[in-house]
Amino acid sequence: MLDYITSYLRSNTTPGQAGNIFWAFVYIVLIFLGLSIAVIAMNWLERKILAHMQVRLGPMRVGPHGLLQPIADALKLLLKEDIMPAEADKAVFWAAPLMVVITAFTVFIVVPFGPTHAVTDMNIGILFMLGVSSLGVLGIVMAGWASNSHYPLIGALRSSAQMVSYEIAMGLAVVAAVLMTSLSGIGVYGIGGSGDGTGTLSMIGIVQAQQAQHVWFIFKFFPLGLIAFFIFAVAMVAETNRAPFDLPEAESELTAGFHTEYSGFRWSLFFLAEYSAMIAVSSIAVTLWLGGWMRPFPTWLSGETWDLIFSLFPAATFLLLALIAFLGTIRMPKHPYFRIQTLGLGGFAVLLGLIGLVLLIPDVRNRVQDIYWFSIKVAGFMYLYIWYRGTFPRYRFDQLMKMGWKVLLPMGIGVLILTALVGVL
Amino acid sequence: MKPDSYISHLELGEKDETFLDSNELIINMGPQHPATHGVLRVILKLDGEKVLGTECVIGYLHRGVEKIAENRTYTMFNPYVDRMDYVAAVSNGLGYCEAVEKLLNVEAPPRAKYIRVILTELNRITSHQLWLGTHALDIGAITPLFYTFRDREEILKIFEKYCGARLTTHAFRIGGCQYETYEGFEQDVKKFLDFFKPKIDEYEELLTTNRIWVERTKGVGLISGKECIALGVTGPVLRASGVRWDIRKAQPYAAYSDFQFEIPIGQNGDTYDRYLVRMAEMRQSVRIIEQAVGGIPEGPIMAKVPKVLKPPVGEIYHSIEAPKGELGYFIVSDGSTQPYRLRVRPPSFVNLQALDMMVRGQLVADVIAVIGTLDIVLGEVDR
Structure with a gap:
């Protein structure tokens, strides 16, 4: 038994491929926990960053700098009365949030946090991911329909229309990236671009192709990779119903859109699903165009020294966060009223520092580095999401459609054809 | 259903x-x-x-303000008008006080008139700031709201220092002002103007050339000048449709005839033009305040009015250019201490009539944009 558990540690495939159910389960639990923490952190960060963009402080009361606010909110949501409208379609109303949340979490099975850090590596990984993540829209439509109310209905209609228009452009951009895995040629303008092409749909395979060709696909066949990435980056915002494409839940128009009738825990499931869907599509973007788990400049800054320097980044990040938290602790008011908060923030600083120190251990840092780079890139996208929300007004429904069908779709087709041509030449 | x-x-x-x-x-x-x-x-x-x-x-939100007026003396009714358009309380008070003054045949002293102009124009800025923030919020841009509220706070501080209240100010009395300006009033206003001028540019930077903002507002809620006049629509909505009508210029009241300012107008009569007109109006307000604060004349702030106001029998209509349009008061006096009838012509109520014409055939999202651009305050619509 012990052998069964430890044998996997020496292999260099994903648990799914190794057929090791124990480790697959461990990975699932870890991803689930990590994702929940990420959603909580994202909630806090979104409120803080948005607040600072808008000349206010954001949550400051619950815990030091409002750090415990998401937890307080979660508790509040759990304790709220579970309301189901009398006229609602009970079964569908019950199933809709589950549908949304299950699909949002299922996609993470194939997300490659590192060459071995994924639950499994399917040979149709990217198809699986797109397919399952678009099932989430079905949950939204179900929610809107089952509420038996007008605003949710309109929200659901908008959502399905939005999905149809953006899924296609998104798919074309993805196909362009998949095509790049099989086109090894330097092409007319390719940067880097050596090594053999391996046509693959596997998420890990796509990153390995970028590794082998020494180029992130965003830079491949410049500017084709960049355009494909841009199409995907726009479509993924629309796909996750976030500003400026947050029409299905347009607060000022449809009160809360498809989840108007939901409250308490059911609503929190939608919330959880929205944020994990954001993380999921960002992971697709990172995997396809930004080199997945690869560290920056693996070719230009190669060699032992650079490897060492880059492997120290995770520890450095945590130590820096610990330092910020520590400085915050010092700057806390010296009033007895703030004693518990000061202690809490200090404890948080110590925790971050300890994590930073653990990450300095060579074995750990080599194993964890991939996850770090992947997460940092995803976090960059998360910041973009918040930034969009702070900057843009909301598109109108017809403008959204026009953008999807008349701009992104032709661009997608063009990029696909050009990629194929350039690759063959 | x-x-x-x-x-x-x-x-x-x-x-x-x-x-x-x-x-x-x-x-x-x-x-x-x-x-x-x-x-x-x-x-x-x-x-x-x-x-x-x-x-x-x-x-x-109907509170029967006009009926209340029939049971209050002229002086007692003064604070009630602040509660109609609660984001432009100073303007409401100015209109009422001037209407009663006209009825009584008294005139406020020049110093009082200047103070009235300064406070009213500051109030116009707060009203437009609130409009900008909420309008942008309705269209989905959440950030301008906080910027405008940050700057609005500075004006409210001046109000608070002047008369103790921030929103329902009750700043003026029939016959002039009750309070002399406080020590440093002029410096405060000048400081605010210096602070505020770059802020208008900041708002414009966020929205004027923002692609989504332009797409959401251009061609939305079209209304022509003729239609505006037919419906009685006034204020920035009328001016954005290309009609140069501003009561401050057309029938000058208070001390407006002393100041140089322009009436910004638009051409297309769409939501974007109304946005531009209001932004330009804020700049013009700044210009008026600049002129006024530099030249406040010395003298009394209160005209000679009797302790008990008993206007002669008769009727009067007096209107001013409130931030939202023409705000008129029609007062019928039967010679007693209370008005026989008081009718308010609220700009929001009249402007709201244009909603149906402006949104027919457009989309749900445009209804929101148009409600925002009409700049209505329900306290004034319902009274």
Whole structure:
């Protein structure tokens, strides 16, 4: 038994491929926990960053700098009365949030946090991911329909229309990236671009192709990779119903859109699903165009020294966060009223520092580095999401459609054809 | 959904008994809705997302202000007018005080007039700031709201220092002002102007050339100058349709004839032009305040008015250019201490009539944009 558990540690495939159910389960639990923490952190960060963009402080009361606010909110949501409208379609109303949340979490099975850090590596990984993540829209439509109310209905209609228009452009951009895995040629303008092409749909395979060709696909066949990435980056915002494409839940128009009738825990499931869907599509973007788990400049800054320097980044990040938290602790008011908060923030600083120190251990840092780079890139996208929300007004429904069908779709087709041509030449 | 008793011109079509059940959707926007600026209720008849017709239901904030006036003396009624357009309380007070002064045949001393102009123009800026923030919020840009509220705070501080209140100021009295300006009033106002001028540029930077903002507002809620005049629409909405009509210039009141300023107008009469006109009006307000604060004349702040106001028998209509349009007071006096009848011509109420014309054939999202751009305050619509 012990052998069964430890044998996997020496292999260099994903648990799914190794057929090791124990480790697959461990990975699932870890991803689930990590994702929940990420959603909580994202909630806090979104409120803080948005607040600072808008000349206010954001949550400051619950815990030091409002750090415990998401937890307080979660508790509040759990304790709220579970309301189901009398006229609602009970079964569908019950199933809709589950549908949304299950699909949002299922996609993470194939997300490659590192060459071995994924639950499994399917040979149709990217198809699986797109397919399952678009099932989430079905949950939204179900929610809107089952509420038996007008605003949710309109929200659901908008959502399905939005999905149809953006899924296609998104798919074309993805196909362009998949095509790049099989086109090894330097092409007319390719940067880097050596090594053999391996046509693959596997998420890990796509990153390995970028590794082998020494180029992130965003830079491949410049500017084709960049355009494909841009199409995907726009479509993924629309796909996750976030500003400026947050029409299905347009607060000022449809009160809360498809989840108007939901409250308490059911609503929190939608919330959880929205944020994990954001993380999921960002992971697709990172995997396809930004080199997945690869560290920056693996070719230009190669060699032992650079490897060492880059492997120290995770520890450095945590130590820096610990330092910020520590400085915050010092700057806390010296009033007895703030004693518990000061202690809490200090404890948080110590925790971050300890994590930073653990990450300095060579074995750990080599194993964890991939996850770090992947997460940092995803976090960059998360910041973009918040930034969009702070900057843009909301598109109108017809403008959204026009953008999807008349701009992104032709661009997608063009990029696909050009990629194929350039690759063959 | 059962047809509502309020629906008059929104008659439901024949019920489609086929499987698809494809008749129009009637939805109820408000009175509890985040974007109806209070308790406005709009019944929308929709074909998918397209608006086939609207019906406004008002009265959720009705307090019978005009009836109250008949049971209060002229002086006692003064604070009530602040509660109509609560974001432009100073303007309301100015209109009322001037109307009663006209009835009494007294004139406020020049110093009082200057103070009135400064405070009213500051109030116009707060009103436009609030409009900008909420309008942008309705269209989905959440950030300008906080910027405008940050800067609005500075004006409210000046109000608070001057008369102790921030929103319902009750700043003026019949015959002048009750309070002399406080020590450093002029410096405060000048400091605010210096602070505020770059802030207008900041708002404009966020929105004027923002692609989505332009797409959302250009060509939305079109109304021509002729239609505006036919409906009695006034204020920035009228001016954005190309009609150069501003009571401050046309029938100068207070001390407006002493100042140089322009009337910004638009051409297309769409939401974007109304936005530009209001932004330009803020700049003009700054210009007026600059001139006024530099030249406040010395002298009394209160004209000689009797302790008990008993205007002669007669009637009077006096209107001013409030931030939202023409605010008029029609007072009938029977010679007693209380008005026989007092009627308010609220700009918001009249402007709201244009809603249906402006949104027919457009989309649901445009209804929100148009409600925002009309800049209504329900306290004034319902009174």
